[in-house]
Amino acid sequence: MAEEKGLGCAAATGSVVGEESGGNDEQQAIVTDEEEKTMVAVKIGQKAPDFNAPAFINGDFSQVKLSDYLGKWVLICFYPGDFTFV
Amino acid sequence: MTAVAARYQEFKDLDVEVLAVSVDSVFVHKIWQEEELSKMVDGGVPYPLLSDGAGSLGKIYGVYDEGAGVDVRGRFLIDPDGVVQAMEILTPPVGRSVDETLRQIQAFQHVRKTGGAEVCPSGWTPGKTVLKPGPDLVGKVWKVWKPE
Numbered sequence: 702m703a704e705e706k707g708l709g710c711a712a713a714t715g716s717v718v719g720e721e722s723g724g725n726d727e728q729q730a731i732v733t734d735e736e737e738k739t740m741v742a743v744k745i746g747q748k749a750p751d752f753n754a755p756a757f758i759n760g761d762f763s764q765v766k767l768s769d770y771l772g773k774w775v776l777i778c779f780y781p782g783d784f785t786f787v
Numbered sequence: 788m789t790a791v792a793a794r795y796q797e798f799k800d801l802d803v804e805v806l807a808v809s810v811d812s813v814f815v816h817k818i819w820q821e822e823e824l825s826k827m828v829d830g831g832v833p834y835p836l837l838s839d840g841a842g843s844l845g846k847i848y849g850v851y852d853e854g855a856g857v858d859v860r861g862r863f864l865i866d867p868d869g870v871v872q873a874m875e876i877l878t879p880p881v882g883r884s885v886d887e888t889l890r891q892i893q894a895f896q897h898v899r900k901t902g903g904a905e906v907c908p909s910g911w912t913p914g915k916t917v918l919k920p921g922p923d924l925v926g927k928v929w930k931v932w933k934p935e
Contacts, residue, residue, distance in 0.1 A: 708813070711839040713847045718869035743848045748869045750847040754808070756835040757816035765806065765835055768869070774803040774892065775865040779850045779858040780788055781879045783811045783819035
């Protein structure tokens with residue numbers, strides 16, 4: 702089960718891929734409602750906001766971190782939900 | 788999502804990793820894969836299905852719909868340096884084009900391969916005319932390229 706395997710919730714790290722904290726100075730910072738934590742918002746031509754998220758991969762549950770994919774091309778596809786029609 | 792899965796080999800050939808994200812839990816992802824996706828595509832979708840339960844990722848990527856509580860259709864192409872090269876966001880009733888996604892990936896990869904010395908005009912696909920930006924091209928694009 703996901704919890705038993707130590708999977709956390711999906712969360713932004715608060716920085717861009719490949720960096721420990723903070724974003725590019727040019728990048729817009731947004732503040733999340735709950736935690737008052739400064740986050741980096743996506744911006745074209747800038748480094749992508751990094752995140753951790755639980756995932757279902759090849760029949761198993763594991764954790765995915767965007768910055769682990771540095772060095773590769775990545776296509777992130779958000780979609781409204783499983784079992785939707787389009 | 789199965790449209791991408793059906794042509795996953797083309798993404799692999801271009802050395803692109805696909806990450807699909809919705810607000811569903813990993814448990815729902817598992818059942819969707821087993822009950823439906825695996826019947827649309829042999830073996831189901833071969834890439835990770837990420838769970839964005841609270842819409843945290845959707846919020847930073849500008850795709851989270853607070854009213855509906857879902858991440859709308861958004862596609863983000865990120866290069867090997869982690870830089871966002873392309874993004875497209877659609878409301879739920881219309882799907883994306885895998886052809887266009889692959890075309891953009893090929894174009895961005897071509898630009899990267901040439902270090903920006905060659906750029907890809909509108910509608911470019913591999914083999915078509917590229918442009919070489921520089922002083923000589925200013926005001927002379929018409930000589931080498933015209934819209935189709």
